[in-house]
Amino acid sequence: MTKTRKTALRTACAVLALALAAGGILLLTRGNGGNPPAGGITLLLDGAEMTDPVLAPEAGDGLRVIVTADGNEIANLPFGTEHTLQVIQQSGTNTVRITPDAVYMEEADCHGQDCVKMEPVTRDNLEMRVMGGFIICLPHRLSVEVRGK
Numbered sequence: 001m002t003k004t005r006k007t008a009l010r011t012a013c014a015v016l017a018l019a020l021a022a023g024g025i026l027l028l029t030r031g032n033g034g035n036p037p038a039g040g041i042t043l044l045l046d047g048a049e050m051t052d053p054v055l056a057p058e059a060g061d062g063l064r065v066i067v068t069a070d071g072n073e074i075a076n077l078p079f080g081t082e083h084t085l086q087v088i089q090q091s092g093t094n095t096v097r098i099t100p101d102a103v104y105m106e107e108a109d110c111h112g113q114d115c116v117k118m119e120p121v122t123r124d125n126l127e128m129r130v131m132g133g134f135i136i137c138l139p140h141r142l143s144v145e146v147r148g149k
């Protein structure tokens with residue numbers, strides 16, 4: 001294979017990956033109008049079970065970490081404050097870690113482990129990551145987004 005063809009192939013793959021990611025984000029953030037946590041979702045914040053969506057007050061630089069399951073917002077936390085959020089759904093379990101510097105999927109029992117392998121979101125890479133501020137678990141219809149005000 002020539003060098004040009006390889007580059008073209010790589011570009012095509014990158015475009016395809018982007019399209020898939022964008023589609024996934026659209027699919028996951030499109031709400032179904034229900035009140036979360038709904039439909040048998042168990043939400044644990046630092047080990048404590050939450051009966052309502054978690055909305056923590058503003059802190060630090062105003063960046064937020066927004067977690068949605070099946071299109072419903074289940075947590076909205078400040079970026080930079082240590083938290084471990086466990087989302088247990090019928091489809092499976094995800095553990096989202098927020099540290100002072102990053103947000104990442106610590107653990108998941110999904111097939112493929114794509115969400116766990118995704119690059120952590122930091123303040124520095126937020127603009128440059130292929131997926132922007134998103135970490136998504138398609139099999140569990142779970143999305144994590146780091147978003148400014």
Ligand SMILES: [Zn+2]
Nearest residue numbers: 108110115137
């Ligand atoms: Zn996953």
